[in-house]
Amino acid sequence: MQAPRTWPIASRLLVSALLLVLLVLPLAGSLLAWNFRTAVHSGFDDRLASLVNVVIAGIDYQPASNNLQMNRSLGDPRFDGAYSGWYWQVQTASGRTLTSRSLWDQRLPLLDAQPQVVGKVVGPREQSLRLQQRRVHLPNLPEALTVAVAGDLAPIEAEVARFQRLLVLSLSGLGLLLLGLLAVQIHWGLAPLRRLEQDLRAVESGEAENLGENLPRELARLAGAVNQVLQRDRTLIERGRTAAGNLAHALKTPVAVLRTLSERLPEAQQLPVQTELRRLDEAVRHHLARASSAGPVALGKGTEVDTALAPVLEALAVLAQRRGLVFAQQRAGLGRVRMDAQDLQELAGNLLENAVHWARGRVQLNLQQTSQSLTLVVEDDGPGMSASDCEQALQRGTRLDESRPGSGLGLAIVRELAELYDGQVTLARSTLGGLRAQVVLPLA
Numbered sequence: 001m002q003a004p005r006t007w008p009i010a011s012r013l014l015v016s017a018l019l020l021v022l023l024v025l026p027l028a029g030s031l032l033a034w035n036f037r038t039a040v041h042s043g044f045d046d047r048l049a050s051l052v053n054v055v056i057a058g059i060d061y062q063p064a065s066n067n068l069q070m071n072r073s074l075g076d077p078r079f080d081g082a083y084s085g086w087y088w089q090v091q092t093a094s095g096r097t098l099t100s101r102s103l104w105d106q107r108l109p110l111l112d113a114q115p116q117v118v119g120k121v122v123g124p125r126e127q128s129l130r131l132q133q134r135r136v137h138l139p140n141l142p143e144a145l146t147v148a149v150a151g152d153l154a155p156i157e158a159e160v161a162r163f164q165r166l167l168v169l170s171l172s173g174l175g176l177l178l179l180g181l182l183a184v185q186i187h188w189g190l191a192p193l194r195r196l197e198q199d200l201r202a203v204e205s206g207e208a209e210n211l212g213e214n215l216p217r218e219l220a221r222l223a224g225a226v227n228q229v230l231q232r233d234r235t236l237i238e239r240g241r242t243a244a245g246n247l248a249h250a251l252k253t254p255v256a257v258l259r260t261l262s263e264r265l266p267e268a269q270q271l272p273v274q275t276e277l278r279r280l281d282e283a284v285r286h287h288l289a290r291a292s293s294a295g296p297v298a299l300g301k302g303t304e305v306d307t308a309l310a311p312v313l314e315a316l317a318v319l320a321q322r323r324g325l326v327f328a329q330q331r332a333g334l335g336r337v338r339m340d341a342q343d344l345q346e347l348a349g350n351l352l353e354n355a356v357h358w359a360r361g362r363v364q365l366n367l368q369q370t371s372q373s374l375t376l377v378v379e380d381d382g383p384g385m386s387a388s389d390c391e392q393a394l395q396r397g398t399r400l401d402e403s404r405p406g407s408g409l410g411l412a413i414v415r416e417l418a419e420l421y422d423g424q425v426t427l428a429r430s431t432l433g434g435l436r437a438q439v440v441l442p443l444a
Contacts, residue, residue: 009193010186017182021175029171036167037160041130044156045118048132051076051149055088056136059098059147063140070098078102083124085152093143108148121150128153192219199223203230255281305334305369308341309348313365316352325359331367337374337443339421347417351378351437354411358382362432374441382434390427390435414439 007015051074058072070090078086079100089108090098097107106124108131111117116134123129129150136145192215202208210230211223255277262273313329320327337344355363359380366377385393394415411427414437418425423441430436 010190013186014179014183017179017186021178025171025175029167033160033164033167036163040156040160044130044151044153045132048118048130048149048151051088052132052134052147055090055147055149056134059090059138059145061138061141068092068096068098068141074100083127085123085127085129085154086150087123087129088147088149091146091148092141093146108150110146110148120153123150123152128157130156192216196223303337303339303341303344305337305344305367305374306331308344309367312345312349312352316349316356316363319353320356320359320363323356323359324361325356326362327356328362328364329367330365333369334367335369337369337441339374339441343417343420347414347439348376348378350411350414351376351439354378355380355382355435355437359434364432369443371443373443376439376441377436379430379432379436380434381430381432384429384434385427393427394425411437 004012054072054074055070058070058074059068060071061068068090074088076086078084079088079102081102082104083106084102086100087103087108088100089103091110099107103124108123108129109121111119111121111131111133114133114135116132118130118132121129121131130153131148131150133146133148136147138145196211196215196219199208199211203211210227213220213223213227215223259274259277262270262277265273317327352363352365355378359382362381364377364379366375366379368375393411411425415425418439418441421441423439426438428436428438
């Protein structure tokens with residue numbers, strides 16, 4: 001599971017938009033539902049208050065007969081149907097009661113004795129009722145009257161529930177629509193970054209030399225700066241390698257002249273002078289080989305293995321033929337590698353030159369490339385080396401046989417080049433009887 005700080009930009013924007021939608025829409029829905037419920041109940045209470053006024057206006061009291069009656073219809077047939085959910089009730093302090101026909105033989109439970117109060121009560125047949133109650137005094141009536149009108153809350157609650165369902169569906173649809181539009185917006189907004197990534201991949205694969213600058217202003221400046229860095233790096237690398245080559249040519253002649261002049265010295269002085277000249281030559285060759293190494297190729301077309309090694313293999317084949325050696329080659333799956341051509345030639349050339357130098361009759365080269373690595377194996381039928389000699393041979397300037405010409409730099413250069421590309425060099429006994437040198441270079 002990736003850490004959030006490593007998420008792609010599009011994922012970050014979508015997640016933040018999702019969190020915003022999940023936070024804002026439920027909050028807005030809750031406020032709308034609360035306002036709707038409040039408005040519906042307020043309208044219901046206003047209607048009950050109007051009906052209370054109608055009931056009060058319809059009460060008739062005859063002092064002579066002490067008769068209390070209701071002489072006006074409320075104009076709503078629901079007050080006449082039994083247990084319809086709409087009821088009115090008038091009650092005196094002494095207990096006399098007038099009720100609507102809808103109450104039949106039931107009575108409304110009154111609320112606390114207050115001049116005016118509104119609340120929920122349980123009516124006949126466990127109905128949930130909204131009741132408005134008011135205490136009034138009529139002329140010529142010595143005691144107070146409590147007038148109550150109640151209405152069934154079921155239709156109101158059903159309407160509120162229906163509104164809430166519609167609200168949830170509407171807000172859910174709106175949320176999905178917003179997320180879809182935000183996804184389209186993010187996709188369109190990040191299109192220049194995707195083009196920049198594609199251009200970078202094209203530069204890495206060698207299909208292009210520079211990043212395209214047909215981008216929004218901010219990214220165009222970034223692409224231009226990257227292109228300047230790429231061009232400057234290419235120039236510096238080429239200039240450094242050219243300078244290393246020029247230095248090598250400039251030092252070869254003076255060293256050769258000094259070696260020739262040292263031969264004219266007295267025999268007692270020749271050995272120390274030639275020893276120091278050899279050390280100087282080895283140091284120059286070593287450091288120039290490192291300076292001319294390009295290192296891993298991060299950008300560009302890479303190197304075609306067959307094309308890069310063709311001149312090296314031709315030269316070593318001619319050299320092996322002159323020495324009467326069999327030079328066998330086996331290659332599999334060769335293509336392009338992210339490795340400098342000169343470094344690859346230097347690595348293979350040193351291994352093959354060492355093998356031809358020590359072989360008695362046969363040198364064998366095996367090259368195999370996969371998507372993960374390039375493996376190069378060189379074997380010969382020479383004297384070979386022991387395990388301790390194999391380890392020592394990879395050290396710079398080490399010569400295990402002073403009787404044979406050479407500087408002892410070949411295998412050391414191979415090791416340093418392999419390490420430059422995060423590769424490994426192993427030396428072992430070959431099945432041919434001599435040395436088996438294997439180099440594995442990771443390509444990823």
